[in-house]
Amino acid sequence: MIERSLGEISRMLKAELCDKAYDSHMIKGVSTDSRTIQEGNLYIPLVGEVFDGRLFIKECEDKKAAAFLIDKDYKIKNNISIPYIRVDDTLKALQALAKAYRNELSSTKIIGITGSNGKTTTKDLLYEVLKKKFKVQKTIGNLNNEIGVPKTILSLREDCEVAIVEMGTDSFGDISLTTSIVKPDIALITNIGDSHLEKLKTKEGILKAKMEIVEGLNPEGYFIYNGDDPTIKKDISLYTIKQKKISFGENDDNDFVVKDVGEKLAKVSFSHDGDVYEIPLLGSHNVYNGGACLLISSLLGLSKEQIKEGLLEVTPANNRSRIIEFDGFDVLDDCYKSNPQSLRSGLNTTKMLGGYDNKILVLGDMLELGESEKDLHYQVGKEIDPKDVHYCLFFGELSYYMYQGALENFPKNRLFHFTSKNDLIDKLKSLITRSSLVFVKGSHGMHMEEIIESISKLKL
Numbered sequence: 001m002i003e004r005s006l007g008e009i010s011r012m013l014k015a016e017l018c019d020k021a022y023d024s025h026m027i028k029g030v031s032t033d034s035r036t037i038q039e040g041n042l043y044i045p046l047v048g049e050v051f052d053g054r055l056f057i058k059e060c061e062d063k064k065a066a067a068f069l070i071d072k073d074y075k076i077k078n079n080i081s082i083p084y085i086r087v088d089d090t091l092k093a094l095q096a097l098a099k100a101y102r103n104e105l106s107s108t109k110i111i112g113i114t115g116s117n118g119k120t121t122t123k124d125l126l127y128e129v130l131k132k133k134f135k136v137q138k139t140i141g142n143l144n145n146e147i148g149v150p151k152t153i154l155s156l157r158e159d160c161e162v163a164i165v166e167m168g169t170d171s172f173g174d175i176s177l178t179t180s181i182v183k184p185d186i187a188l189i190t191n192i193g194d195s196h197l198e199k200l201k202t203k204e205g206i207l208k209a210k211m212e213i214v215e216g217l218n219p220e221g222y223f224i225y226n227g228d229d230p231t232i233k234k235d236i237s238l239y240t241i242k243q244k245k246i247s248f249g250e251n252d253d254n255d256f257v258v259k260d261v262g263e264k265l266a267k268v269s270f271s272h273d274g275d276v277y278e279i280p281l282l283g284s285h286n287v288y289n290g291g292a293c294l295l296i297s298s299l300l301g302l303s304k305e306q307i308k309e310g311l312l313e314v315t316p317a318n319n320r321s322r323i324i325e326f327d328g329f330d331v332l333d334d335c336y337k338s339n340p341q342s343l344r345s346g347l348n349t350t351k352m353l354g355g356y357d358n359k360i361l362v363l364g365d366m367l368e369l370g371e372s373e374k375d376l377h378y379q380v381g382k383e384i385d386p387k388d389v390h391y392c393l394f395f396g397e398l399s400y401y402m403y404q405g406a407l408e409n410f411p412k413n414r415l416f417h418f419t420s421k422n423d424l425i426d427k428l429k430s431l432i433t434r435s436s437l438v439f440v441k442g443s444h445g446m447h448m449e450e451i452i453e454s455i456s457k458l459k460l
Helices: 006-013 053-062 090-104 119-130 148-154 174-182 203-216 230-238 286-299 304-311 340-352 370-383 399-406 421-431 449-455
Strands: 003-005 026-028 067-071 084-087 109-114 136-138 162-166 186-189 222-226 244-249 259-264 267-272 275-279 322-325 329-333 358-364 391-395 415-418 436-441
Touching (some): 006 067, 006 090, 067 090, 084 090, 090 148, 090 174, 109 119, 109 203, 119 136, 119 162, 119 286, 119 304, 148 174, 174 203, 186 203, 186 286, 203 230, 222 230, 222 286, 244 286, 267 286, 286 304, 329 449, 340 358, 340 436, 358 421, 370 399, 391 421, 399 415, 415 421, 421 449, 436 449
Parallel strands (some): 109 186, 136 162, 186 222, 222 244, 358 436, 391 415
Antiparallel strands (some): 003 026, 259 267, 322 329
């Protein structure tokens, strides 16, 4: 993490230190959260619509923060005695500090990852593989926005050899900002899905927003993209990319071809140039995540053996396509987020998992899909095959349209729609039998994990 004197911090920010006497005073790391601040941190209070971090400066001082940033017009209370630096805007100062620190990490290679699906899984795969050779750090959790990305950069150790940074977007300009901070040496777009249609309107708009990552890419770097993705394949020629371009995917016209070998014993296998690689994750979509990892790891000089070993060491993240074993039944937990592409992958995984006498889908709303949200829900519901599952339970206003689509193929007594989570849970408990598989998925805002928690103590 960043360790600098206040004099150095003030010069990096081109800002005013409260007193030159503190010029050599050291900070170790930064924090924007008074609840988790550590001794020696530089506190950067942010101001939002519903919170004001400036109200907690005294609390941070009591927790032994070393100093804080503050906007120029804010009146500091007399009971605060730790030093501070005056800036125009604390959020912009956080971003400027991260940009300046990144410029000083000249020996650190950074991989920037964006895409509609697969960012986190690819990041985790890369981390497990690359640490076989390098000192590696990665984005923690979901810190992939205008606040999280700068915090990730400022958390990097000076001896970090490779960093893997997730970069998300809700609107045009989001990635343009974060890529200017990250300045990746390798930029990856995993795919283009339907998430964020609410603001970006079309898949072409989503691609345009994701392509902003190239703006900060090292001129000598690599731009890597999913060549099987229909939107990318159709529109990639519209973009001027001076860096080296490498497409990956299962189609033979890609520069780097991977092939799905199959799924068994909770492992996905794929091949490249005759070599087979395994990942202990569910879902054939992980062939693409693994293929991107293999490509990037190869570019960075890892051996086939190191890559194979690293891929086998990844573990499923919470709420992301993992099997949880309960008393007599299993849950396929994939409730971190949902959009049509990831839901289709989850449905395919549910179909492929064998050994169950009863398969139940519990599906919540897919959010942020824009004007086509009802049609997208209806279409996915229509695609659910009654031969693959026994019962479908839908939760939320939008999932009603998924329910309506499913009615085209299912008898009505196998489909249920709820606007009350408690009512859904009661019905679900009555349907779970021994040797059941319950697939739970919905957008993060639907809090589908509460359903899993409610059935976790069920005794059959």
